[in-house]
Amino acid sequence: MKIHDYMLEELLAPNPPKMNKKDYNKLTNTFEQVKNRESPSVMEQLENKHPSRKLIDKTWLEILGYKGKTDQLLDQLYESLAKK
Numbered sequence: 001m002k003i004h005d006y007m008l009e010e011l012l013a014p015n016p017p018k019m020n021k022k023d024y025n026k027l028t029n030t031f032e033q034v035k036n037r038e039s040p041s042v043m044e045q046l047e048n049k050h051p052s053r054k055l056i057d058k059t060w061l062e063i064l065g066y067k068g069k070t071d072q073l074l075d076q077l078y079e080s081l082a083k084k
Contacts, residue, residue, distance in 0.1 A: 046082040
């Protein structure tokens with residue numbers, strides 16, 4: 001598949017060089033915490049609310065500015081996704 005520059009410009013994905021230092025450090029710290037852990041399949045992560053999955057997702061929610069109850073949101077999200 002050929003990827004054109006305009007596709008990359010419109011892609012909604014994290015851009016670490018454009019992140020502020022605090023958020024970048026949160027992501028790298030999270031990566032350091034989970035990088036050596038075994039990860040089951042995504043389906044198992046969702047069904048079992050895997051701690052590494054939750055840590056990664058909580059970090060992203062914090063970076064994105066979510067102010068609600070992250071555990072409750074993620075539990076509901078994981079349950080919904082696992083059913084699909």
